[in-house]
Amino acid sequence: MLNSNTSALGIVFPNSYDALVPDLVNVRLMASIPFASRYRLIDFILSSMAHCDIDNIAVMVNNNYHSLMDHLGSGREWDLVRKNGGLHIFPPFVEKGVKPYVGRVGAVASILGFLRSQKEKYVVMTDTNIVVNFDFNAMIKAHIESGADVTVAYNEQELPESMMKNEDNGLAYYYTLNIEDGRITQIHVNSKKTGIQNMSMNMFVLERELLIDLINTASVRGQVYFERDVLLPQLSKLNIQAYKYDGYVARICDMKSYFEENMKLLDDHNLDALFSSQQIYTKIRDDNPTRYIEGAKVQNVMVADGCVIEGEVEDSILFRGVKVAKGAKVKNCILMQDAVIEAGADIEYLIMDKNVTVSAGKSMKGTDTFPVYIGKHQTV
Amino acid sequence: MAKEMIAMLLAGGQGSRLYALTEKLAKPAVPFGGKYRIIDFPLSNCVNSGIDTVGILTQYQPLVLNEYIGNGQPWDLDRLYGGVHVLPPYQKASGSDWYKGTANAIYQNISFIERYDPQYVIILSGDQICKQDYSDFLKFHKEKNAEFSVAVMEVPWEEASRFGLMVADEDDKITEFQEKPKNPKSNLASMGIYIFNWDILKKYLEEDEADPNSENDFGNNIIPNLLKDSRRMYAYHFDGYWKDVGTISSLWEANMEILDPEHSGINLFDEDWKIYSRNSGMTGHKISAGAVVENSMITDGCRVKGEVKHSILFAGVRVEEGAVVEDAVIMGGTVIKSGAVVKHCIVAENVTIGENAVVGAMPTEEENGVATIGEGVTIGDNAKVGPKAMVRKNVEGGEVEC
Numbered sequence: 001m002l003n004s005n006t007s008a009l010g011i012v013f014p015n016s017y018d019a020l021v022p023d024l025v026n027v028r029l030m031a032s033i034p035f036a037s038r039y040r041l042i043d044f045i046l047s048s049m050a051h052c053d054i055d056n057i058a059v060m061v062n063n064n065y066h067s068l069m070d071h072l073g074s075g076r077e078w079d080l081v082r083k084n085g086g087l088h089i090f091p092p093f094v095e096k097g098v099k100p101y102v103g104r105v106g107a108v109a110s111i112l113g114f115l116r117s118q119k120e121k122y123v124v125m126t127d128t129n130i131v132v133n134f135d136f137n138a139m140i141k142a143h144i145e146s147g148a149d150v151t152v153a154y155n156e157q158e159l160p161e162s163m164m165k166n167e168d169n170g171l172a173y174y175y176t177l178n179i180e181d182g183r184i185t186q187i188h189v190n191s192k193k194t195g196i197q198n199m200s201m202n203m204f205v206l207e208r209e210l211l212i213d214l215i216n217t218a219s220v221r222g223q224v225y226f227e228r229d230v231l232l233p234q235l236s237k238l239n240i241q242a243y244k245y246d247g248y249v250a251r252i253c254d255m256k257s258y259f260e261e262n263m264k265l266l267d268d269h270n271l272d273a274l275f276s277s278q279q280i281y282t283k284i285r286d287d288n289p290t291r292y293i294e295g296a297k298v299q300n301v302m303v304a305d306g307c308v309i310e311g312e313v314e315d316s317i318l319f320r321g322v323k324v325a326k327g328a329k330v331k332n333c334i335l336m337q338d339a340v341i342e343a344g345a346d347i348e349y350l351i352m353d354k355n356v357t358v359s360a361g362k363s364m365k366g367t368d369t370f371p372v373y374i375g376k377h378q379t380v
Numbered sequence: 381m382a383k384e385m386i387a388m389l390l391a392g393g394q395g396s397r398l399y400a401l402t403e404k405l406a407k408p409a410v411p412f413g414g415k416y417r418i419i420d421f422p423l424s425n426c427v428n429s430g431i432d433t434v435g436i437l438t439q440y441q442p443l444v445l446n447e448y449i450g451n452g453q454p455w456d457l458d459r460l461y462g463g464v465h466v467l468p469p470y471q472k473a474s475g476s477d478w479y480k481g482t483a484n485a486i487y488q489n490i491s492f493i494e495r496y497d498p499q500y501v502i503i504l505s506g507d508q509i510c511k512q513d514y515s516d517f518l519k520f521h522k523e524k525n526a527e528f529s530v531a532v533m534e535v536p537w538e539e540a541s542r543f544g545l546m547v548a549d550e551d552d553k554i555t556e557f558q559e560k561p562k563n564p565k566s567n568l569a570s571m572g573i574y575i576f577n578w579d580i581l582k583k584y585l586e587e588d589e590a591d592p593n594s595e596n597d598f599g600n601n602i603i604p605n606l607l608k609d610s611r612r613m614y615a616y617h618f619d620g621y622w623k624d625v626g627t628i629s630s631l632w633e634a635n636m637e638i639l640d641p642e643h644s645g646i647n648l649f650d651e652d653w654k655i656y657s658r659n660s661g662m663t664g665h666k667i668s669a670g671a672v673v674e675n676s677m678i679t680d681g682c683r684v685k686g687e688v689k690h691s692i693l694f695a696g697v698r699v700e701e702g703a704v705v706e707d708a709v710i711m712g713g714t715v716i717k718s719g720a721v722v723k724h725c726i727v728a729e730n731v732t733i734g735e736n737a738v739v740g741a742m743p744t745e746e747e748n749g750v751a752t753i754g755e756g757v758t759i760g761d762n763a764k765v766g767p768k769a770m771v772r773k774n775v776e777g778g779e780v781e782c
Contacts, residue, residue: 037664038680076453268666268683275663284454284659288648289414289679289692291639298673304664305415305679308649318664 008122008140009085009208010049010057011111013104014042014068016127016202019172020162020253023373024353028067031059031128033252034336034354036265036274037317038304040071041252042128043282046078051278052136054124056085058114060107062092062100071283078281088114103224108215115212123211125226126203131250131261133277134203139243143205146182148241150210150231153203154179155245156196162254164192175200175227177242184240187232200227201245248273259351259371262317262334266300287320295326311341325360332368350374382497383462385518385575387431388489389422390482391506392439397627400754400772401728405444408506410631411711411729413638413648414677414692416657417448418625421511422504423455423464424655429514431502433462435492437485439478442468454658467492481596487585498578503598505572509634509646510622511653517575517616524552526614527580528606532568533622543569544599546615554613557603568615571622574598580611621645628770632726632750635692635709639675660695660712670701686716694729703733707742717761724767725751734761734777741767 014031024033031042042059049057057080061068068089074080075087090111092100101107104125108115115123122143124136134153143151154177163174177198178186191197204226206214214230223229231240248270250261264270287306292298297312306321311328318324319336325343333350341347342360349366353376358364362380366372374380395407402410408419419436426434434457438445445466452464467489469478479485486493486503493501500521502514512531521529532546547556547566558565584602588594594601606613621644625631637644648655662681667673672687681696686703694712699705702718713730716722720733725740733739737759740751749768759765760777769781 039663266666268668271663271666279661280663281661286454286654286656286659288655289677290665291649292673292676292678294675296674298667299671300667300669302664302666303678306649 006122006137006140006144007120008052008054008124008136008205009118009120010045010054010136011108011123011125012042012045012057012059012128013107013126014059014065014128015062017129017172017253018064020129021255021258023255023375024258025064027064027353027376029061029064030252032065032068032071033258034319035131035252036262037302037319039280039282040068041131042068042071043078043280044131044133045126045128046075046080047278047280048132048134049124049136050078050080050281052140054136055080055082056088056118056120058088058090058111060090060111062107065089065091073283077283090114103229104226105215105218105223105229108211108226109219112212112215112219115208118208120208122205123208124203124205125211126201129252130201130203131252131274132201132245132247133274133280134245134247135277136205139203140205142243143241146241147239149238150204150206150240151243152177152184152231152240153201153243153245154198155201155249157199157249157251158195159191159193159197159199160251160253160257162257164190173225173228175202179242182241184231184235184242187227187235189228189232198242198244201249202227205243247277250274255351255371255373256369259334263315263332265317266302266315271302285320293326296324311343319354328358332371334371353378356380381461382499383433384498385431385500385502385514386433386435386462386493386496386498387422387426387502387504387514388486388493389419389426389434389436389504389506390485391419391436391445392479392485393507394440395507395626398631399628399770400752401628401631401726402441403754403772404441406438406440406442406506407626409445409448410625411694412509412625412631413635413655414694415660415679416655418509419445419448419506420455420655420657421509422506423457424653425510425512425514426504427455427457427656428653429512429516431514432457432459433496433498434464435467435489436464436506437479437489438466438468439485442466448658450658455656462496465492481594481601482598483585483588483594483602484596486581487589487596490582490585493578493582501576501578501581503572503574503576507626508571508622508624510571510618511620511646511650511655512573512618512622513653514575517573517618520616521575521614524614525612526575527577527612528603529575529614529616530554530603531571531573531618532615533571533618535567535569537564537567540564540567540569544572546570548615552615552617554607554615557599557607559599568617570599571618572599575616580606628726628750628752632709632724635726636690636707639677639690639692662695665693671699686718708740711755725753725765727753728755728757730756732758734759734763736761737763737765739765740769743767 080087176188176191290307293310303318304320310326311324313330321338327344328341329346340357344361345358346363357379391408395402457464545558623634641647665682685701686699691708700718707724709726711729717735719736754772766782
């Protein structure tokens with residue numbers, strides 16, 4: 001898209017819902033959680049934006065963001081090295097005696113100066129715990145055509161159990177929508193309803209000037225959450241439209257959903273649904289192709305480059321550089337980068353973080369309802 | 381600021397002995413080893429050796445190569461001063477010409493080289509598979525106080541007459557050069573990789589250009605002239621893996637050798653000497669239930685439902701249910717439909733092999749060869765392609781091509 005009055009800048013919240021996956025974010029944040037054999041969660045959002053010519057993106061890192069900084073680098077892999085715009089990583093600006101912000105309001109308030117000096121007419125805001133190959137331009141177009149003040153993307157799904165359990169944890173608010181003729185008439189916070197709901201994807205389109213205005217006011221009043229404190233009280237005043245998304249959505253809301261959403265991609269239909277529309281970019285590691293040595297047995301697996309497989313692997317996702325030695329058995333596992341499964345080891349239902357080694361002959365098993373997580377750099 | 385050494389990479393060769401594979405691209409751009417192109421090897425060697433300025437001399441079908449090299453970022457050769465530059469022949473105020481020979485290609489780019497004011501220039505060839513530390517080569521060149529050094533490999537005496545041979549004394553000083561001689565006096569084959577002192581190279585390039593009878597070739601003209609003048613010429617021994625992949629069979633062989641790094645000596649799993657390439661960016665490959673994968677290399681974007689044995693699949697290859705792939709090199713984006721049998725062959729990019737088609741065959745005493753399918757070709761259902769075939773055009777369903 002050439003410069004036009006439909007251009008948008010992106011604001012990404014990489015720490016949203018960290019509290020739902022405490023193990024995985026021990027050494028990182030939601031946005032840099034590895035997913036689908038070679039990606040990090042943020043790759044899906046950044047690639048989607050890049051494909052929509054949203055090339056001025058603010059990433060509002062709050063804590064544990066070293067791994068994300070390392071992953072993003074200059075933003076080159078997403079074509080975000082730009083003289084005008086490009087990738088901006090905003091760490092929290094902490095003053096003496098003032099705690100870093102908690103919600104979206106504080107995050108955006110901290111970059112109001114930046115926002116005022118930008119030229120894009122619209123702003124797209126999103127979290128990263130949602131894996132989508134999303135057409136932001138379609139959403140912006142819908143926003144313009146409906147004449148909305150704010151447009152909120154949602155999908156129809158049952159509310160994740162883990163989120164409903166997490167109610168007391170203020171960091172994990174979720175929202176369901178009542179919609180009439182496309183307009184949002186009610187926003188429910190932490191609803192307990194069962195069955196299919198209109199669940200907010202926490203993706204928003206609005207004019208940059210309006211966002212500055214809303215945040216300015218909310219910030220002065222000491223408000224925290226954009227949906228609960230800004231949108232909800234103004235449902236009648238603002239024209240807030242719902243944008244239904246029918247595409248493939250994977251929501252990471254706990255360890256179980258992380259496991260399942262990875263495993264779902266072993267089904268070609270799901271894999272094609274997520275990846276076929278636009279390429280998802282990620283940091284390149286320059287691994288060699290994966291090598292299957294004589295005696296390897298593999299069934300129903302998704303494997304990235306750089307692996308060496310000599311043993312048996314079934315129903316599993318292998319990230320880059322995983323080694324499975326002779327006689328080792330891997331079943332229903334997610335093995336992140338550079339895992340080493342030594343000879344004769346036997347593992348099932350494990351989620352192994354980066355650089356984990358399972359020693360020769362050892363056996364370790366989780367269950368389908370409770371996959372066992374093993375932290376970074378551990379040796380079993 | 382002067383550069384100590386810059387590299388000039390000869391990448392203009394048509395690679396006519398690769399037939400169907402080089403109809404639309406230059407030999408250095410031919411895909412290799414699952415996710416690489418041949419040129420990734422010399423380029424990665426340069427970067428790993430600390431050379432950050434590379435001129436790539438192109439002439440034949442440069443489009444794919446130009447696009448592939450781009451700004452050189454995948455090899456870390458996007459530099460403010462130096463980096464990778466593609467150098468095609470260009471029009472000048474007078475005397476514009478195609479590159480007439482390897483020496484002429486460098487001669488026409490003297491001004492490029494002089495921008496960096498190098499002490500040494502290394503001449504590389506874009507059609508070899510080899511992991512080599514050029515900084516070690518330069519160290520040798522300096523130690524010998526040489527004006528010209530050439531990297532040589534010891535080859536079996538019975539094969540020596542196929543190569544350009546360097547005859548050297550016990551101090552590795554070159555005394556004679558024999559181009560594909562009937563009676564070899566040496567078994568030191570030139571790898572076509574040279575280090576020159578720039579002032580010497582420039583002098584000989586200019587003299588060579590002034591000689592109307594010259595073929596403007598390093599092997600045929602420059603090296604004999606250096607010898608005639610008794611220049612300080614030395615042979616640098618290299619004993620690692622090296623393969624000229626100029627023919628279909630050597631290209632196939634080199635691909636198969638990377639499947640067996642323990643014996644062949646070419647190991648791509650080398651953290652200390654990575655080979656860089658422009659990545660496909662596809663998602664991890666998938667191997668379905670019921671598939672068989674043995675002794676193979678598979679990269680991003682592949683989907684395997686059939687049987688793959690002792691083969692290399694490039695990015696995005698699909699092997700459907702019931703298809704059999706064995707001893708084969710299958711380049712990117714190719715689809716092998718169900719029931720097809722693909723053996724002992726090279727299949728170029730974006731080929732479709734129809735249901736139950738047969739391509740190639742395991743070698744027998746009567747018949748052996750590496751069947752080759754050119755880029756974008758469709759082999760119809762139930763068609764048969766013999767082991768000696770070189771297919772450039774679509775083969776209709778049920779037809780036989782030998």
